[in-house]
Amino acid sequence: MSKKNIAIFGSTGSIGIQALEVIEAHPDKFSVEVLTAGVNADLLIEQALKFRPNAVVIADESKYESVKEVLFDKGIKVFAGAKAMVEVASWSSIDMMLAAIMGFAGLAPTLAAIEQGTPIALANKETLVVAGDIVMGAARKRNVPVIPVDSEHSAIFQCMMGESSAKVEKMILTASGGPFLGKKTNFLINVKKDHALQHPNWRMGPKITIDSATLMNKGLEMIEARWLFNIDPDKIEVVIHPQSIIHSLVQFVDGSMKAQMGLPDMKLPIQFALGYPERLANDFPRFSFRNYSNLTFEQPDTKTFRNLGIAIEAMMKGGNAACVMNAANEEVVHAFLKNRIGFLQMTDVIEEIMGKVPFIERPTLHDYYESDLAAREHANNMINAIII
Ligand SMILES: NC(=O)C1=CN([C@@H]2O[C@H](COP(=O)(O)OP(=O)(O)OC[C@H]3O[C@@H](n4cnc5c(N)ncnc54)[C@H](OP(=O)(O)O)[C@@H]3O)[C@@H](O)[C@H]2O)C=CC1
Ligand SMILES: CC(=O)[C@@H](O)[C@H](O)COP(=O)(O)O
Numbered sequence: 001m002s003k004k005n006i007a008i009f010g011s012t013g014s015i016g017i018q019a020l021e022v023i024e025a026h027p028d029k030f031s032v033e034v035l036t037a038g039v040n041a042d043l044l045i046e047q048a049l050k051f052r053p054n055a056v057v058i059a060d061e062s063k064y065e066s067v068k069e070v071l072f073d074k075g076i077k078v079f080a081g082a083k084a085m086v087e088v089a090s091w092s093s094i095d096m097m098l099a100a101i102m103g104f105a106g107l108a109p110t111l112a113a114i115e116q117g118t119p120i121a122l123a124n125k126e127t128l129v130v131a132g133d134i135v136m137g138a139a140r141k142r143n144v145p146v147i148p149v150d151s152e153h154s155a156i157f158q159c160m161m162g163e164s165s166a167k168v169e170k171m172i173l174t175a176s177g178g179p180f181l182g183k184k185t186n187f188l189i190n191v192k193k194d195h196a197l198q199h200p201n202w203r204m205g206p207k208i209t210i211d212s213a214t215l216m217n218k219g220l221e222m223i224e225a226r227w228l229f230n231i232d233p234d235k236i237e238v239v240i241h242p243q244s245i246i247h248s249l250v251q252f253v254d255g256s257m258k259a260q261m262g263l264p265d266m267k268l269p270i271q272f273a274l275g276y277p278e279r280l281a282n283d284f285p286r287f288s289f290r291n292y293s294n295l296t297f298e299q300p301d302t303k304t305f306r307n308l309g310i311a312i313e314a315m316m317k318g319g320n321a322a323c324v325m326n327a328a329n330e331e332v333v334h335a336f337l338k339n340r341i342g343f344l345q346m347t348d349v350i351e352e353i354m355g356k357v358p359f360i361e362r363p364t365l366h367d368y369y370e371s372d373l374a375a376r377e378h379a380n381n382m383i384n385a386i387i388i
């Protein structure tokens with residue numbers, strides 16, 4: 001494999017930081033072309049001084065001068081703002097983009113990179129939840145590889161190597177169940193953010209950690225799988241597997257099943273995606289059956305964790321439904337993290353918003369942007385009216 005010049009969009013987040021660890025461990029395989037952050041100028045500067053990218057971009061324009069002051073002398077180009085993020089994403093000097101921005105904000109740069117023909121290592125699942133038809137359509141049209149980083153999708157991608165999608169009976173996504181597995185509504189009503197942020201198996205950014213606790217994450221992942229693997233929604237299932245050792249499975253038409261497993265460590269799927277098609281060696285801790293005598297499985301409780309049901313409905317409905325759901329979810333999670341609404345109120349707001357934004361069966365990219373905006377506005381009106 002010749003050396004790949006990587007752009008990490010969202011380098012200051014949980015995925016971005018771990019990706020830089022992977023890159024640091026393979027200096028012969030990877031170099032860094034671009035790093036980007038939302039607001040965290042200090043960490044962006046620290047990363048840039050260490051990895052010496054060609055350019056950095058910070059979304060928050062008020063941080064531009066402070067970043068430029070340090071990096072300009074070092075020959076590192078500095079840009080700021082959402083528009084610059086998209087422009088830099090289109091650079092032909094990038095061999096692969098790691099899409100690791102959180103949320104809807106990741107859509108535009110990822111789409112720009114695809115339009116340019118740049119292979120994508122995709123962590124930012126919201127991109128496919130919002131506009132999976134357009135994003136994967138663009139990737140297919142230009143023959144651009146989209147290699148999943150999300151652990152379940154990386155597992156399915158690996159199970160599908162050497163297989164034909166025509167021979168798939170179902171894809172089964174595993175879910176840990178989050179910190180509240182087995183809990184009922186009377187418990188969840190009093191749940192606070194600090195508890196919800198304690199994921200049993202994975203250390204991740206705050207938004208996805210809350211999504212895991214509400215099971216919205218698994219709903220988003222079903223929709224992500226639907227587009228990524230171009231599979232009929234009826235063929236996607238979820239099973240609760242609290243140990244997060246089996247990362248997902250594929251069942252084929254002969255009843256045979258393939259599973260991909262390993263310790264829960266995101267550096268594995270990150271390295272797999274960045275290195276693809278080469279499988280690189282590493283010295284990460286190995287799984288041992290001696291430490292796991294029980295791998296267990298159960299059905300998700302969609303009566304208590306209603307977000308999963310809402311997401312399945314949105315996936316089945318199609319059109320702009322998942323885009324609306326995603327926008328409402330991003331707003332309620334943000335509000336929950338600010339202690340402005342309760343745990344179960346997140347679901348109440350999402351459910352209400354699903355009926356508030358007009359349904360569009362075949363949305364354009366512009367329609368997705370408008371639907372996102374409208375859903376956020378409705379969600380914030382509802383959130384502002386809630387007193388906890
Ligand atoms: N963390 C994990 O283990 C996993 C994450 N994912 C997915 O990967 C994505 C990233 O997750 P994670 O790393 O946990 O998230 P984090 O919140 O830890 O990091 C998000 C990154 O995006 C940047 N960012 C946030 N908002 C904007 C914006 N408006 N414009 C530009 N940049 C922005 C942040 O910058 P700043 O730091 O400056 O705020 C940060 O670099 C999500 O879509 C998530 O669902 C999928 C599987 C596992
Ligand atoms: C690491 C990863 O891929 C996360 O999306 C993880 O799957 C979250 O855990 P849950 O299974 O609890 O949603």
Ligand SMILES: [Mn+2]
Binds near residue numbers: 150151152221
């Ligand atoms: Mn996942």
